[in-house]
Amino acid sequence: MNSIILIVDDDPSSRFTLESILEGQDYSLYVAEDGKRALEQAEALKPDLILMDVMMPGMDGFEVCRRIRATPALAEAPILLLTALDDNASRLRGIEAGADDFLTKPIDRQELRARVRTITRLNRYRTLLEQRESLREMAQKLVTAQELERQRISRELHDELGQALTAHLIGLRLLQTDFSSQDSALHERLEPLILDTVDILNRMRQLAQDLRPPAVDTLDLPSALDSFCQEYSRRLHLPILFEAEPLPSVSDVIAITLYRFLQEALTNVARHAQATRVWVDLSTEDQSVSLTVQDNGQGFQENSHMSGIGIQGMRERLTIAGGSLTLRSAPGRGTVITASLPISATEAK
Amino acid sequence: MIKLLIAEDHQMVRAGLRALLEKAGDIEVVGEASNGQEAVLLTQKLAPHVLVMDIRMPILNGIQAAERIRGLKLPVNIVLLSMFSDEGLVHQALKSGAKGYVLKSAASEELLWAVRAAHRGETFLSGPVSAIVVDQALNPRMTGTSPDPFDNLSPREKEILQLIAEEHTSSEIGSMLAVSEKTVEKHRAHLMEKLGAKNLAGLVRLAVKYGLVDRETP
Numbered sequence: 001m002n003s004i005i006l007i008v009d010d011d012p013s014s015r016f017t018l019e020s021i022l023e024g025q026d027y028s029l030y031v032a033e034d035g036k037r038a039l040e041q042a043e044a045l046k047p048d049l050i051l052m053d054v055m056m057p058g059m060d061g062f063e064v065c066r067r068i069r070a071t072p073a074l075a076e077a078p079i080l081l082l083t084a085l086d087d088n089a090s091r092l093r094g095i096e097a098g099a100d101d102f103l104t105k106p107i108d109r110q111e112l113r114a115r116v117r118t119i120t121r122l123n124r125y126r127t128l129l130e131q132r133e134s135l136r137e138m139a140q141k142l143v144t145a146q147e148l149e150r151q152r153i154s155r156e157l158h159d160e161l162g163q164a165l166t167a168h169l170i171g172l173r174l175l176q177t178d179f180s181s182q183d184s185a186l187h188e189r190l191e192p193l194i195l196d197t198v199d200i201l202n203r204m205r206q207l208a209q210d211l212r213p214p215a216v217d218t219l220d221l222p223s224a225l226d227s228f229c230q231e232y233s234r235r236l237h238l239p240i241l242f243e244a245e246p247l248p249s250v251s252d253v254i255a256i257t258l259y260r261f262l263q264e265a266l267t268n269v270a271r272h273a274q275a276t277r278v279w280v281d282l283s284t285e286d287q288s289v290s291l292t293v294q295d296n297g298q299g300f301q302e303n304s305h306m307s308g309i310g311i312q313g314m315r316e317r318l319t320i321a322g323g324s325l326t327l328r329s330a331p332g333r334g335t336v337i338t339a340s341l342p343i344s345a346t347e348a349k
Numbered sequence: 350m351i352k353l354l355i356a357e358d359h360q361m362v363r364a365g366l367r368a369l370l371e372k373a374g375d376i377e378v379v380g381e382a383s384n385g386q387e388a389v390l391l392t393q394k395l396a397p398h399v400l401v402m403d404i405r406m407p408i409l410n411g412i413q414a415a416e417r418i419r420g421l422k423l424p425v426n427i428v429l430l431s432m433f434s435d436e437g438l439v440h441q442a443l444k445s446g447a448k449g450y451v452l453k454s455a456a457s458e459e460l461l462w463a464v465r466a467a468h469r470g471e472t473f474l475s476g477p478v479s480a481i482v483v484d485q486a487l488n489p490r491m492t493g494t495s496p497d498p499f500d501n502l503s504p505r506e507k508e509i510l511q512l513i514a515e516e517h518t519s520s521e522i523g524s525m526l527a528v529s530e531k532t533v534e535k536h537r538a539h540l541m542e543k544l545g546a547k548n549l550a551g552l553v554r555l556a557v558k559y560g561l562v563d564r565e566t567p
């Protein structure tokens with residue numbers, strides 16, 4: 001996409017000169033003949049550069065500059081002011097008004113082209129960075145919203161449906177006890193109903209548990225991680241040494257992100273590492289919390305099959321949460337994978 | 350008669366539990382609490398023999414309430430109720446001093462057995478829960494350390510040991526491994542402890558012994 005340049009000058013011949021200098025260089029050029037139109041055009045176009053004469057009747061270039069800076073959508077738009085030669089007073093006023101750069105009249109063609117190119121490129125890059133950052137923020141919001149939704153559904157399943165079903169089950173069992181002495185046929189007929197209810201309750205519990213590990217909600221983070229390590233260690237007959245530093249209480253997002261990271265990292269160890277020992281460390285430092293999983297397994301050539309073991313997905317999830325992932329491995333030397341999350345970025349609940 | 354207190358935040362379940370327990374004949378429900386904090390207060394006030402308590406409750410959850418009750422040394426035996434048979438929960442529940450752990454899907458005869466067992470000071474666990482506990486006992490967490498201390502070093506510790514022996518400073522090692530200097534220092538302390546080295550020279554000597562660096566390396 002071409003960079004948009006807005007030329008503001010009251011003098012038709014200098015507008016023409018500026019246009020002709022910049023023509024044919026992949027810019028989309030627009031012109032405004034006074035300050036008022038310049039503001040309207042700028043708001044509509046969101047230009048990558050505003051090239052503006054200082055001396056204009058009515059609203060002068062300084063005033064336009066100030067107003068542009070006061071408009072939130074345009075506050076970052078680069079402004080290049082055209083001033084008379086060696087007019088230091090104008091430059092000072094221009095800086096105060098928020099101009100980014102100055103060019104003296106009469107205009108040197110080469111210099112104008114070079115300056116415009118530099119500014120528009122920088123502006124493109126800055127816009128790109130901004131867009132990337134806002135994308136990351138959006139992704140984070142989305143993931144947080146998804147996590148909250150999972151939690152909400154899991155709670156609803158457990159606290160409402162599960163409890164109602166439990167009460168229902170107790171009622172059925174009481175009913176069955178009542179019938180047992182009087183009517184053994186009815187007692188018998190209630191049995192499959194009760195077993196079905198238990199089955200529904202179990203399936204619902206499994207669903208709630210998959211959506212949200214109950215340990216994260218009931219235990220503090222170190223205990224929840226430790227109990228997961230224990231369970232895994234026994235299931236795989238693999239020693240997992242868990243160590244945790246005293247931890248300030250962390251937000252729910254951090255807790256669940258680290259819990260899921262541990263699940264994935266240990267699954268990777270089980271599938272690929274052929275390790276005989278695993279170390280899991282939870283530590284904090286300068287407003288960040290890190291979880292490191294190390295194994296003494298076969299390791300791998302970094303970059304060789306990192307995508308194959310879901311590292312990319314893990315990295316993405318951590319990046320979205322504002323954190324980072326580091327990985328070190330070498331054939332025969334095990335693997336060290338660390339997830340770090342800022343404690344301050346996601347405010348503690 | 351067994352004097353019993355019910356702690357359960359869900360009103361319908363509480364009513365169901367009361368009906369079930371009272372029907373047994375040998376149990377008298379002396380009170381109902383709807384959260385963990387209330388459970389602690391009512392246990393102090395009513396001095397029940399047995400407390401049947403849900404794990405997932407507002408204000409204080411069942412495990413926290415059980416810990417607090419144990420801290421207060423109240424003479425009550427606790428049976429915890431839960432929807433889940435999660436390992437971590439079971440472990441914490443038993444550590445909190447609870448005598449019983451009953452799954453909600455088994456809240457009937459099993460709960461009565463659990464209450465009577467708890468009253469006698471015995472332990473009762475629901476089938477799936479006892480399976481976990483037995484499994485934990487038979488396959489204890491593997492912490493087995495190797496007789497050779499070198500095998501007990503983590504990959505990162507080995508890496509750091511090698512870099513120390515190659516005469517890199519902590520801050521150099523930190524930037525090589527993308528960790529802070531403080532973390533490197535921590536690892537170094539761990540290394541000395543694990544390997545029984547008294548100082549850096551000791552660590553370097555061991556690194557040479559384990560073949561991490563050549564004797565000739567400057």
